[in-house]
Amino acid sequence: MSLRRFAAVAGTITLVAAAAMAWSLPSGAATAQVDIRDNQFVAADITITAGDTVTWTESGSGTHSVTADDASFDSSPACPGTCLGNGSVFSHMFASPGTYRYYCHIHGGPDGQGMSGTVTVVTAATTTTTAPTTTTPGGTTAPVTVAPMSAASASPAVSATAALTG
Numbered sequence: 515m516s517l518r519r520f521a522a523v524a525g526t527i528t529l530v531a532a533a534a535m536a537w538s539l540p541s542g543a544a545t546a547q548v549d550i551r552d553n554q555f556v557a558a559d560i561t562i563t564a565g566d567t568v569t570w571t572e573s574g575s576g577t578h579s580v581t582a583d584d585a586s587f588d589s590s591p592a593c594p595g596t597c598l599g600n601g602s603v604f605s606h607m608f609a610s611p612g613t614y615r616y617y618c619h620i621h622g623g624p625d626g627q628g629m630s631g632t633v634t635v636v637t638a639a640t641t642t643t644t645a646p647t648t649t650t651p652g653g654t655t656a657p658v659t660v661a662p663m664s665a666a667s668a669s670p671a672v673s674a675t676a677a678l679t680g
C-alpha cells in the first residue's frame with residue numbers, strides 16, 4: 515500500500531469514527547468526574563447538563579458503591595458483597611433535569627447520610643441542532659427494489675400464498 519493510499523484509508527477511518535461519535539452522543543454532551551475515596555465522594559455535589567454523563571472512579575482502597583436514592587442507578591446492587599474497589603469505574607448518563615441523591619451502601623444512606631452525594635441536572639441550553647450527516651464510504655444507500663415477477667413465473671408464488679392462508 516502506497517503512503518498516499520494509506521493516508522486516504524486512515525482519513526476515511528477517522529471520518530467514520532467521528533460520524534459514529536456524533537451519532538451516539540447528544541450535541542454538547544459532556545462527562546463529569548467524581549472521585550470515590552475512603553469514605554467520601556469528591557466532589558460530593560456537582561451540577562451537570564441533561565444528557566451529560568457522570569463517571570465515578572475509585573481511588574480509595576475500601577469497598578464502596580454509587581447507589582441512587584431513587585434506585586435509578588446502582589453501581590453495585592449486590593453490595594455489600596460485590597462492591598466497587600480501587601480502580602473501579604462506574605458511569606451513568608442523566609437524561610432528565612432534576613436532583614439525584616446517591617450514597618454508598620456501606621458508608622452512607624439515603625437523604626444525605628454519611629458517604630453520599632448529589633448530582634443536580636439542569637436543562638440543556640436551547641440550541642438549534644441539525645441532524646448529523648453520516649456518510650458511508652463504499653456503502654450502498656439506494657433502497658433495495660424487488661423486481662415484480664412475470665405472470666408466467668407467478669403460479670408457484672400464488673400456490674404458496676394459498677397454502678399460507680388455507
Ligand SMILES: [Cu+2]
Pocket residue numbers: 553576577578579618619620621622629
Ligand atoms: Cu463507601
